[in-house]
Amino acid sequence: MEKLLAALGEEDGAIRFVGGAVRDSLMGIAVEDIDCATLHDPHEVVRRLEAAGIKAVPTGIEHGTITAVSNGTVVEVTTLRADVSTDGRRATVAFSSDWQEDAARRDFTINALYADPATGEIFDFFGGKDDLEARRVRFIGEPLQRIAEDHLRILRFFRFHARFGQGAPDAAGLAACTRRANDLMALSRERVADELLKLLRLPDPRETVALMHDGGIFAPVLPEITAQGIERLASLIDTEQAAGLEPAAIRRLAALLPQDEKSARDVAARLRLSKARTQRLARAAAPCAMLPHEQAYRQSKEAALDRLAIEGRADAMADLADWDVPVLPLKGGDLIARGITQGPEVARTLRAIETAWIDAGFPTGEAFEKIVAKALA
Structure with missing residues (x-):
């Protein structure tokens, strides 16, 4: 330096x-x-x-x-x-x-x-x-002029308030952002996504996000965010803090959205999120029919924890947190060695064994061998 x-x-x-x-x-x-x-x-x-x-x-x-x-x-x-x-x-x-x-x-x-x-x-x-x-975030000069120069400053105003502000936001700045919210539609979706995710990964942005919703800031670019989403975000942050879970912007965005995969994927496409972020958002936003450990095994531990956190299931999160996702202790070659003819039968039998193993709670040793023996009988 x-x-x-x-x-x-x-x-x-x-x-x-x-x-x-x-x-x-x-x-x-x-x-x-x-x-x-x-x-x-x-x-x-x-x-x-x-x-x-x-x-x-x-x-x-x-x-x-x-x-x-x-x-x-x-x-x-x-x-x-x-x-x-x-x-x-x-x-x-x-x-x-x-x-x-x-x-x-x-x-x-x-x-x-x-x-x-x-x-x-x-x-x-x-x-x-x-x-x-x-602890006041204030535009330099006339707020409307600053926003006209760069519309992203609307989102930056709220992010900086969430990070540094105390109490109510600067009244002139808030009024200008609310008045010019539709200007956000002129921005590239990548810029909107980047600023939104920076806001959501702050320690506790719930009050600012609620303020943005009440002021109609999200409506031009993310009309999917409703009062129910604001309530879910607040509950999620409580759960994260109680469980010692690090803030995750994608998890929090999932809480704000309708709880279905299609809505999540539509938003991800609009914001031009990466493939990995899209997948995480879709899994976090959609209720899962699988039990947590099965979801962790079939999808990822991250996906299971995201969903449990949004649902407020702190006990299940604690049970899953220290669990090491196992690997099926059997491969197709092992089945061939045991007499299964190469071809579709190997894959079918392996899937049947895997399903029974998951249903039984991922046993090992003799308990697993019993599952294999039953499938081969």
Whole structure:
């Protein structure tokens, strides 16, 4: 980190930490992502980094962002900017040398804090430190204008409130988000999904999610979420906390949706979730006819625990939590060795043995051999 700061002019005041790294440091939260703002244009950033032996990846060079990678440390370095034009999804920017102009284009006051890496001095142009102290999430300037620049800020407002806010949300911000909720339809579904899942994986977002539902925020993009889903989410979070289960965004999304596989798969397709996430969502949202241990064996332990958590069955979860999913102690080759002719009969017999073994509670040893013997008789 020291080498990067020196290369980009730490001693000349040409680079500052910005955003979440400053905010989280002031709150005593471990910093995960490091972002810096600089006076240098992106090509000069690349030149200086490479001269210092630091890998420079032009991840968003047209918008002024370079990713610096050195000794396992990843830092996003962005040239000071001002918006030239916006359409709610993307912006055309012009590079700047004015720190306050750069701060003015950011979303919330608590995300527009800068820190001098050499002196530790905090630069706060819009009252972000006071808002941090008050645990208040507040748009910079006019909320409707900020939302018009990037519609995703509607969802970000609620996520940041769920993470940092206390009490009721900022009234002006809430009113603007409620008024402009339909703007979410203009966003790519991937961006909506990413922001929603970030919200749902927070420790306890239930009050914020309920507020979003009451304000009609979900209706344009996820009309499947109803009051019953909000109640299920609250119950699920209680169960997770009682069972010591880590929050899982997909499990929580499943609780919010109608409890059937088709609805879950429709939502997954709309949000363009990965195949693995789609499968987990579909299994978590649909009541399962199998007993928990059978579901864990045939699908996955994760699927069984998700479903039990949504159903509030803490006792069954505890019984399943320490259970190691067994492997059927028999293969098709073993049946052939015992005289079954190769072909469909092997698969049929193996399935019959597996079903009887599951029904008997996954026995081993002599009890399992009795099941095999009966199938072969």
